[in-house]
Amino acid sequence: MSSSSPSPQDAYVHGRLINLVRTGRALTRPALEQQTGLGRKVVTQRVQQAIDVGLLEDGDLAPSAGGRPSRLLRFRSEAGHVYAGMVGATEMNASVATLDGTLLATLHEDWDAASRPEETLEVLDRLFTRLSRRTRTEPWAFGIGVAGPVDFATGRLVDPPILPGWDGFSVRSWLRERYDAPVWVDNDVNLMALGEWHRGEPRDGRDLLYVLADEGVGAGLVSRGAVFRGDTGAAGDIGHVQVTDDPSLTCRCGQTGCLEAITSGWGLVRQAAARLDESPALAARLAERGQLTAQDVGMAARDGDPLASELVQRATRVIGMTVANLVNFVNPGTVVVGGGALRVGDAVVRTLEETVRRRVTRLAGQRLAIRPASLDFREGVTGAALLAVEQLFDPSSVGLWVENGSPLGHAVPLQRVAGQ
Numbered sequence: 001m002s003s004s005s006p007s008p009q010d011a012y013v014h015g016r017l018i019n020l021v022r023t024g025r026a027l028t029r030p031a032l033e034q035q036t037g038l039g040r041k042v043v044t045q046r047v048q049q050a051i052d053v054g055l056l057e058d059g060d061l062a063p064s065a066g067g068r069p070s071r072l073l074r075f076r077s078e079a080g081h082v083y084a085g086m087v088g089a090t091e092m093n094a095s096v097a098t099l100d101g102t103l104l105a106t107l108h109e110d111w112d113a114a115s116r117p118e119e120t121l122e123v124l125d126r127l128f129t130r131l132s133r134r135t136r137t138e139p140w141a142f143g144i145g146v147a148g149p150v151d152f153a154t155g156r157l158v159d160p161p162i163l164p165g166w167d168g169f170s171v172r173s174w175l176r177e178r179y180d181a182p183v184w185v186d187n188d189v190n191l192m193a194l195g196e197w198h199r200g201e202p203r204d205g206r207d208l209l210y211v212l213a214d215e216g217v218g219a220g221l222v223s224r225g226a227v228f229r230g231d232t233g234a235a236g237d238i239g240h241v242q243v244t245d246d247p248s249l250t251c252r253c254g255q256t257g258c259l260e261a262i263t264s265g266w267g268l269v270r271q272a273a274a275r276l277d278e279s280p281a282l283a284a285r286l287a288e289r290g291q292l293t294a295q296d297v298g299m300a301a302r303d304g305d306p307l308a309s310e311l312v313q314r315a316t317r318v319i320g321m322t323v324a325n326l327v328n329f330v331n332p333g334t335v336v337v338g339g340g341a342l343r344v345g346d347a348v349v350r351t352l353e354e355t356v357r358r359r360v361t362r363l364a365g366q367r368l369a370i371r372p373a374s375l376d377f378r379e380g381v382t383g384a385a386l387l388a389v390e391q392l393f394d395p396s397s398v399g400l401w402v403e404n405g406s407p408l409g410h411a412v413p414l415q416r417v418a419g420q
């Protein structure tokens, strides 16, 4: 076997060894031999190759169980960078991350994205350009989260209620025209779930259900470390399950009685606006600012305003009942509650937890943990970065570039493997 003419099988083996070290499943050469069944000579050669291209390095001596001690191998997560973006209805975030999902720099922008995909991505791209200059990096890949249903194979949005101008739009195509790097696009809540599973505390590896109550309402499930997307990518889109037969509660999606119509940021504002005579505080706020926001309703609730408290309490209970149904169905170890609409205080999370616990079966509730999101609103970009890393190092992708030590220049075959 000559190292100057590697076969696809060699590249596959090479990628597998790097992934074992990267994910912590094997951290020494003997452990790699054991895990793969490969001989010492092949493992030694391949590890040296990975060290030569900068993806692995030798570290300290491993604790020895007798016999000759071996060196610990370390994955060099600083060898490359991925760019991560999150596009919501009213704001966006852009980050540069290393290959373990550590964010090096993040920029935030308030921006109304609802009806203008092209302009929105131009703003996002300017954030990436600033980050690139600041960190002196170039992207190996992009991970982008968007607040709507995403067909994961094509990266296109499909009928997104809170981003009505984005139906059929391909974030992937837009970025691929500007960068020679592969692009993966996912629903924002899926990525928040992935970020919390990898980086949230406690990091216990149990299945995690993330529930977002924000301008939109959604859920994401990470099971055995992988996002559960369903057949087309629509899994977890709970915002439009029907929770009441009240026909007056119309939703942005065109139906009535949706979870989102009662519990989302826009739903809370609309319900408050219809009953302003019951809330002098919110009426004053509207007169002063000309508009009401979900934050106004949340703050008023925290200050004890009766109408705002009633609306937030009801929203919390309705979400709690929905979450209980989901817990009974998928039996996660942890439920994480995220988003601005419900992050108005501990009391809200407590009410939600009480509602969930009352409604779950004993076995599903036995070891269930319920906690607020723990990454200070960075779980989404963290998850977007991790999506890009996971896809780059996927067994079907990593062999395409690993012998060169970098995927730069391999965007086309990488994207082909991952779907158009």
Ligand SMILES: [Zn+2]
Binding pocket: 239, 240, 251, 252, 253, 254, 255, 258, 259, 260, 261
């Ligand atoms: Zn709806």
